[in-house]
Amino acid sequence: MPRPQRHVFVCTQNRPPQHPRGSCASKGGTAVLQAFWAEQQKRQAYDQLSITYSGCLGPCDQGANVLVYPEAVMYRNVAPEDVGEIFDTHIVGGQPVKRLLAPATVW
Template identity: 40%
Template sequence: MSDPKLVYSSHVFCCTNLRPEGHRRGSCAARGSEKLRNYMKARAKELGLEPNVRINSAGCLERCELGPALVIYPEGVWYTYQTQEDIDEILQTHVVEGDRVERLMLAPDQTEPRPTTTASSPA
C-alpha cells in the first residue's frame, strides 16, 4: 500500500511549551514562541499559503534549550528563531522556495544553541 496524499504541503509545529520560571532547560514560551507563532500564522495567511500550509502550536518538542524551536514536515527540518524576520525568512526560503535557512537550522544531535546571528551577518 502506498502512503496517502499529503493533507498539507508543509505542516509547521511551533513549540509553545511553558516551564516554570528558572527551569534549567528554559522554555520556548518564555522566549516568545507564542507571539512569534501567532505572527507566523498571520504572515502565512497574508502570503496566501493557506490552505496548503498549516501552522500549529505544539507541546514540548524536547528542544526548549535551543528554542524557540519549530519543525516543518514532511521534511522534518528543525529550526530555532527569535524574530519576525527569522519567521519571514523561514516562510519564504523553506516553505515557499523549498530551500533551507541554514543559519537557523538545528542539527539532530545539537545540544547547545548556536551563537546569535542576523540575516545579514555571516554565519
C-alpha cells in the same frame, strides 16, 4: 480544503521561570506562532501549510523551536522576524534556512 504541502509546528511550551530546561514560551514561542499565522494570512497560504502550536520539541535551551514536515527540519532560536525568511526560503522555495537549523547533535 486541499491537503497542505507542509506542516509547521511551533513550540509554545511554558515552564516556571527558573526551570533548568527553560521553555520556548519564555523565548518568544507564542510571538513566533502568531507571526506564522499572520504570514499565512497575509499570503493566503492556507492550502500550502498547516500551522500548529505544540508542546516541547526537545532542545528547550535553543528555543523558540519550529519543526517543519514532511522534511523534518528543526529550526532553533527562531524569532518573529525570521518567519518571512522561513516562508520565502523553505515553505515557498523548498530550501531550509541554514542559519536557523538545529545542529545534528540535537535533531
